[in-house]
Amino acid sequence: MRYPAIIAAALLALGSSAAMADNDAVVTYKSLSPEVALEAAQAALKQCRDNGFQVAVAVVDRFGQPQVMLRDRYAGLPAAETATSKAYTALSFRAATSDLEKSIRSGQMASGLALLPHVAMLAGGLVIEAGGTLLGGIGVSGAPGGDKDEVCAKAGLDAIRDRIDF
Template structure:
């Protein structure tokens, strides 16, 4: 049987310990309105060049924030653009750079076996003051370098409002 003094001490210790670690974290995330605007600008940029693509923006947790699929974009472009955005987010790097690094480093080639990773150009992280707040992925142009140019155009459209 626990005495009243002992139980009070245990309770006080637990409360103190939990209060000592209680913190409120502030995190940045890509706002929905800017995600929608960025993906629309990226898809429009590709469309103006004759490329039928899908664009996806994911938030800082890798979850879908915005999607736009151009008329006549291939069915594969949805999945590839999502994976490109997710990969850019989680590596905090463009998927073109990841592709180049995996080609130079045989040990890094195993990264492509991680679920939802893809080492093909077209994914670009969205960053504010060095913090990754989301990413955009474009799929469907005839080359990852072209997908990435469109992704960059989408980010450029909203860059001045990312804070």
């Protein structure tokens, strides 16, 4: 019969720490609207088309969940999944995937990180960030080289920069 007393003491302790943490009970965050995410993806796709490339473009939200996926008619079969993985990777590591790729090649980062699920250490993924706030990631795949993918991803970011800067 002493368990109820222990449980009551634990609940009392939790209650007092919960009262002290009232300010931490609710988290507020900023996120991209679907319209802005779509605008970024469309601008990236247009840049790649203008450059003569058929690609896939993905935008993931701040939690790594796909928000927009655009795949051009003749983009390669793995392009959509790779673009999503590049966006997820940029978001997860809060860095351009071209920088991550270089870090792995030079040995500054453990190569095993490239084996994590949904991770693509290939150029073409960028972080979507404004005012120090992480908003998501954009990834492009299908151009002949990650450097060309990254140019298109940057065009996507540039298209929305004035709408997300705060």
